[in-house]
Amino acid sequence: MNNSRHLKKHWNKAYNKDDNQLGWFEENPTQTMQLIEECKLETNVRILNVGVGTTTLIDSLLDTGYTNLLANDLSDLALEKLKERIKKSHNYNLNCITDDLTDPKELQNLEPIDLWIDRAVLHFFLKEEEQTAYFNLIKKIVAKNGYVFIAVFALDGAEKCCGLDLKRYNSDMIQNSLGSDFQLINSFNYTFINPFGGERPYVYTLFKRQ
């Protein structure tokens, strides 16, 4: 089994439980919404949430009035669960794309995106070629004047999540990978308390493309 299929199986298994049993489940994505509000975007802009899982962020974005949402994940089970929940709760037909961020196919061909959202995904990519593919995708599809939001485990964060090793970050490391075309707008550290009471220090970053 190749790495992508192996990881898809791993993540599908992880989502075979209730949301509040997931170590990364966040009832209210307050810090993410705070940074997104700083972008002062029109409500019809194209927003792509990568490695979306079953996040409540989609509910919050719809509640705030955003109308043009795209969701990506490697796990088709996560996307099925999310799509069904959002259809029921918001009567919204969420556009879902099953694709691997480290070997993107369909994502490569998307029309330009105004806001890229990643919470707790980039830190799983350990190989340099996976990180390069991820950042190349951002550079390919994020529009001029578009925004990139990335929240990942901070340098003092946990070493593992969902049984997988992690690469931890600070804002300078993300800036270096994005390059000078992207300007840091805001960044802060935030310790997320997970559903089991564990402390999970994250770094939150928001960049704007020049």
Ligand SMILES: C[S@@+](CC[C@H](N)C(=O)[O-])C[C@H]1O[C@@H](n2cnc3c(N)ncnc32)[C@H](O)[C@@H]1O
């Ligand atoms: C820790 S979860 C975070 C989920 C969501 N962003 C949240 O904040 O609740 C990491 C997510 O990344 C997805 N993922 C992992 N590797 C991926 C890849 N190569 N391409 C796309 N998604 C991936 C997983 O399926 C999972 O949904």
